Amino acid sequence: MADNTLVRDVTDDEVAFFKDNGWVRLPRLVDPDHVAVLRDRALGRLRERSRAVTSKVDQAFGQSRDVAEADEHFRDLAFAPALGRGATRLLHGVTGVRIQVTNLLIKEPGGGHGATEFHQDFPWMPMDRSAMLTVWLALVDVPAEAGSLRFYSGSHRYGALGRSFARDGDDQLSQHPWLKELEVSPPLDLASGDATAHHALTVHGAAANRLGTARLSFTVTYFDADALYTGMPYQQTDGLGLTVNQPFEHPKFPVVAHA
Ligand SMILES: O=C(O)CCC(=O)C(=O)O
Numbered sequence: 001m002a003d004n005t006l007v008r009d010v011t012d013d014e015v016a017f018f019k020d021n022g023w024v025r026l027p028r029l030v031d032p033d034h035v036a037v038l039r040d041r042a043l044g045r046l047r048e049r050s051r052a053v054t055s056k057v058d059q060a061f062g063q064s065r066d067v068a069e070a071d072e073h074f075r076d077l078a079f080a081p082a083l084g085r086g087a088t089r090l091l092h093g094v095t096g097v098r099i100q101v102t103n104l105l106i107k108e109p110g111g112g113h114g115a116t117e118f119h120q121d122f123p124w125m126p127m128d129r130s131a132m133l134t135v136w137l138a139l140v141d142v143p144a145e146a147g148s149l150r151f152y153s154g155s156h157r158y159g160a161l162g163r164s165f166a167r168d169g170d171d172q173l174s175q176h177p178w179l180k181e182l183e184v185s186p187p188l189d190l191a192s193g194d195a196t197a198h199h200a201l202t203v204h205g206a207a208a209n210r211l212g213t214a215r216l217s218f219t220v221t222y223f224d225a226d227a228l229y230t231g232m233p234y235q236q237t238d239g240l241g242l243t244v245n246q247p248f249e250h251p252k253f254p255v256v257a258h259a
Contacts, residue, residue: 006031007077010086018090022156022202023149025188025195030077030137032193039139039192041073042104042216056165060116060206061107061215068102068220069252078102078220083135084257087222090197091131096225096258098248100125100132101236104139107147107206107215116147117171118179118205119164120155121221125200126232127248130160131224132200137193139216144187146211149196149204151185156201172203179203223248225255 007030018024030038045064053059068075077083078099087097107113122130142148152172155161164170173179188196198204200221209215229237231244240250 006034007080007082009082010089015089018197018199019092021151021153021185023151023153023185023196023198023204024090025190026135026197027194028191029135029195030193032191035137035139035193038073038077038218039216041071042067042139042218045071046104046106046216056117059114061105061113063106064104066102067104067218068099074102074218077218079254079256081257083220084222087133087135087197088257090133091199091222091224094131094224094226096255097222098225098227098253098255100221100223100253101219102221103219105215105217105219107209109146109209109212109214113209115208116149116206117164118152118173118203119171120161120201120203122200123160123163124234125223126230126234126237127223127227128230128245129224129227130199130201131227132221133197134200134219134221135195135197137195137218138190139192139218140213141192142190142194142215142217143211144189145207145209146213146215147206147209148188148190149185149198149206150187151196151198152179152203153183153185155179155182155203156199158201160201161203171205222256225258
């Protein structure tokens with residue numbers, strides 16, 4: 001993928017907004033013509049996914065995890081230098097990033113999937129530091145009524161607030177009613193190729209899809225390349241042979257940007 005043509009750089013204003021709010025909107029991050037190619041590939045992959053509903057997450061959206069390992073188009077995007085640079089700048093104070101996971105998400109309309117309850121991503125992670133973010137790229141137009149993400153602005157400054165999706169009634173608002181004192185991001189109408197980025201400590205969620213067509217997105221999660229493995233049990237990392245208190249030196253966690 002040719003850098004600076006299909007993926008743009010993140011601007012200084014976007015970096016500043018993310019630092020204050022823990023999330024940012026990134027209009028036209030990826031060229032919409034290229035996104036049309038990605039969309040077709042995404043639909044093919046998602047058709048093959050397991051439809052088993054074994055967790056609360058499965059009730060909120062369907063997934064095709066590690067898509068960049070299986071499809072060079074998504075690999076090229078996850079490795080795009082502009083994205084690696086952007087993630088490094090957004091994550092203030094890190095010198096480089098690794099990929100934690102790539103994913104395709106589908107939120108079906110008409111009761112197929114419900115709302116994504118408000119949660120933080122970090123409490124599940126076996127990293128010794130929280131510098132981590134997810135870029136959520138719209139592969140179709142995602143008006144607010146399709147369930148674009150909403151964020152509690154500034155919630156990334158309150159540390160790890162606990163796991164959600166683990167027990168009934170454990171969304172972040174139920175666990176921490178004081179979050180309502182924070183501003184919620186406005187309902188976002190995203191065009192295909194627009195993205196949002198959110199910090200792994202930012203409380204976020206999404207309404208059910210009321211649009212009538214599927215909400216489709218590609219996500220890539222980047223984390224501090226210098227983070228150390230804690231050994232906390234986690235399905236993705238269990239059995240990979242990672243060493244506790246050492247960096248994530250493994251092909252599953254490639255470095256995409258480093259000073
Ligand atoms: O797309 C959604 O509804 C939720 C996605 C999410 O929580 C994430 O990417 O961290």
